[in-house]
Amino acid sequence: MAQIKISALPNLTTPNTPVIFNPDICLGCNTCVNVCQIDVFIPNPDKGSPPIILHPDECWYCGCCVNDCLHPGAISFNWPLQQRGSWKDKITGKVMRDTV
Amino acid sequence: MTKWHDYFQKQGTAPPWPYPVDYEKEYEIETDILVIGGGIAGCWAAISAARKGVRVALVEKGDTIRSGSGGPGCDHWCQCPANPHSKVDPDEWAKVMADNPGTMSELPKGAPKCSYGNGIGAQITCRENYDTLLEMEQMGGQIRDINDEYVGAEGRYDDTKFMFSPRTNPNHQTDLVLRVWGTNFKPALKRECQRLGVNIFDRVMVTGLLTEGGIQGARVIGAMGFNNRTGEFMIFRSKAVVLSAAGDFYMWMLDTEHAGCRQFRSRTATGDGLAMTWKAGAEHVLMERTIPLMLGTGYKHNWYGGAGDASYENLQLIDANGKKLPWPVQGWQDGGAMAPPPKVRESIRQGILKGEWALPFYGDFPAMPDIERNVTWNLMLGQESTTQIITSTYERAGFDPSRHLLQNYAFIEGETHSQWRTARGGGPVIDWDLKSTLDGLYVAGEQLYSHGDHSFAASTGRYAGRKAADYSRQVPESKISRDQVAQEKARIYAPIKRTSGIEWKELNAAIARTMQYFCSEFKTERLLNMGLDAMKEIEEVFVPRLYALDPHKLMRSIEDLSMLAHGQMVFSASLARKASSASLNFYRIDYPEVDPPAWNKYVTIRLENGKAISGELPVNYWGDMKANYEAHNRDYAGIYKGK
Numbered sequence: 163m164a165q166i167k168i169s170a171l172p173n174l175t176t177p178n179t180p181v182i183f184n185p186d187i188c189l190g191c192n193t194c195v196n197v198c199q200i201d202v203f204i205p206n207p208d209k210g211s212p213p214i215i216l217h218p219d220e221c222w223y224c225g226c227c228v229n230d231c232l233h234p235g236a237i238s239f240n241w242p243l244q245q246r247g248s249w250k251d252k253i254t255g256k257v258m259r260d261t262v
Numbered sequence: 263m264t265k266w267h268d269y270f271q272k273q274g275t276a277p278p279w280p281y282p283v284d285y286e287k288e289y290e291i292e293t294d295i296l297v298i299g300g301g302i303a304g305c306w307a308a309i310s311a312a313r314k315g316v317r318v319a320l321v322e323k324g325d326t327i328r329s330g331s332g333g334p335g336c337d338h339w340c341q342c343p344a345n346p347h348s349k350v351d352p353d354e355w356a357k358v359m360a361d362n363p364g365t366m367s368e369l370p371k372g373a374p375k376c377s378y379g380n381g382i383g384a385q386i387t388c389r390e391n392y393d394t395l396l397e398m399e400q401m402g403g404q405i406r407d408i409n410d411e412y413v414g415a416e417g418r419y420d421d422t423k424f425m426f427s428p429r430t431n432p433n434h435q436t437d438l439v440l441r442v443w444g445t446n447f448k449p450a451l452k453r454e455c456q457r458l459g460v461n462i463f464d465r466v467m468v469t470g471l472l473t474e475g476g477i478q479g480a481r482v483i484g485a486m487g488f489n490n491r492t493g494e495f496m497i498f499r500s501k502a503v504v505l506s507a508a509g510d511f512y513m514w515m516l517d518t519e520h521a522g523c524r525q526f527r528s529r530t531a532t533g534d535g536l537a538m539t540w541k542a543g544a545e546h547v548l549m550e551r552t553i554p555l556m557l558g559t560g561y562k563h564n565w566y567g568g569a570g571d572a573s574y575e576n577l578q579l580i581d582a583n584g585k586k587l588p589w590p591v592q593g594w595q596d597g598g599a600m601a602p603p604p605k606v607r608e609s610i611r612q613g614i615l616k617g618e619w620a621l622p623f624y625g626d627f628p629a630m631p632d633i634e635r636n637v638t639w640n641l642m643l644g645q646e647s648t649t650q651i652i653t654s655t656y657e658r659a660g661f662d663p664s665r666h667l668l669q670n671y672a673f674i675e676g677e678t679h680s681q682w683r684t685a686r687g688g689g690p691v692i693d694w695d696l697k698s699t700l701d702g703l704y705v706a707g708e709q710l711y712s713h714g715d716h717s718f719a720a721s722t723g724r725y726a727g728r729k730a731a732d733y734s735r736q737v738p739e740s741k742i743s744r745d746q747v748a749q750e751k752a753r754i755y756a757p758i759k760r761t762s763g764i765e766w767k768e769l770n771a772a773i774a775r776t777m778q779y780f781c782s783e784f785k786t787e788r789l790l791n792m793g794l795d796a797m798k799e800i801e802e803v804f805v806p807r808l809y810a811l812d813p814h815k816l817m818r819s820i821e822d823l824s825m826l827a828h829g830q831m832v833f834s835a836s837l838a839r840k841a842s843s844a845s846l847n848f849y850r851i852d853y854p855e856v857d858p859p860a861w862n863k864y865v866t867i868r869l870e871n872g873k874a875i876s877g878e879l880p881v882n883y884w885g886d887m888k889a890n891y892e893a894h895n896r897d898y899a900g901i902y903k904g905k
Binding site for chain 1: 263265324567660
């Protein structure tokens, strides 16, 4: 079996992906970079590409980056697992969670 | 590719810092009014000062477009007795607010007299926040149901299209709290600042005040700070300063990685303003007041995302078997009360233990009339601060309020409060001009020992801006002290001169641990003194090892220093109050008597030559609120007429 080369990386912060970009829709306009009051993102050095999530551990989940995005679908919110909402169907009693 | 790690793996190198960094570069800006903090209070201060025709500079750590606690939105315009439908007198209601600062969501009738509210701020709010709201509408903020989306909803007036909340409004006895479409407020405020020619400096952290001759206690003549993307140093020379920075919400937060999920406030809310006013020698009150932070153990979902809190109006809570709980529904009968009284709460706890109530609890959205459910889900939750993204992601995941019961998080983690706390409401002593004890320094918003509400921030900001503008016309320009500038530059740039040591997260956690150990449920002279010593040790031993690798981490490092100063203020004030107090949430084991009459006063503290000096002020030191307000505002013109 051939050896594979991987990088030695430090652990990710937890949580680490407050949003997910869709590179097919995102034009790299950086509106989200500008509305974020805590600089969770930086512009991508590759102009036109989605921003880079640099400070995910500082996100306060205000949602302005998604709410103010000019290109629907370019950026979507990704609640940390322990933050996912839970509810129950009133008639069937089935308990559900946000598993998107 | 979204994360830094992805980029690194693909490119084999870290992305370059995207902004030009120059720690040596220095800018000097001259203005009449400097506003520190571009949140709700700061924007309003800048706008009202600019309307007086003076030059205004507004400095903000983030971007004014969405920064501050009120940046994402607002659904309640609280305490608005001057609105045309109000059934209470503004001057009378101001007294209620001043006497019941912690109980504003409950019924005023029979509420305990706890005082320690801000009578001046309350009077300003009650007299002027309706005018402020109408100006918000002039700027493009939506304050009425103009599209007739909610015709027939309880609390809606068809003539004005104003909609009222049941909050503080049992059976429509007050009609004081308006429902508003606040997600468009902040961008509208920024646009108005730009239209009026306010000089906005986004991404700049102010770190220290400039005083005449560099002397502690002298007139405030500007401030210093740095750009948190480029590292460039900024000197702002002004005739007056309005401080409208945020409170401190991270001082007890040990876990810096999950802090954002556990807080109502953004990472930038670190009490920098108080650290600055402390160092400049201003007098402060209520620095000993801290409250357990119920979000501390868990999730933002507990509050904003868990049915039954804050904006979940008219929602009945039921247990896991569908049985109605004796819980207020935040409705018209209970006046919008958010939680049961202590006795009922205890009976529910006992009921859970006996199996009478089954956990978890749920919010019964399907049981609500369609129109009321739409108001609560779409208007209140859709417009309030960080809840818009919560409701939209719930919907994306399949939640349908007409069919589904939303989980509530009360009791599920047990009933013992953790000692994750937050400082609550301390700030500089102010007079009827909202001027601090330092000439040239005005205060607005959260740092105004307030309960931290949007309309309070807006109306006090608007007021402080016009008072500061008037003052700026009467004073000459002053010369800044180059020594003071040099000292500040040495202080704030020290961490970038090191490449290893202690980084900001570790220091934040050390400060948090000190607060948790020595300023929590059990307070004694010994513990408080140990806390003060521990803070001193951090300052003298560990701060000189603080390092920062870029301007952003430098900002977080300097925020730590703000928290360190703030912690010292909390310990000093706590030592000075030798009595317990229920309304201050302040219990000293060595002084167990709760609210003894002799201690029914403000404890003041200020810094003088490195020492905390305590004093006192009588409660209600502001005198007759109505008479004093009128005496100080003879020229008040009401809402803005020009356009």
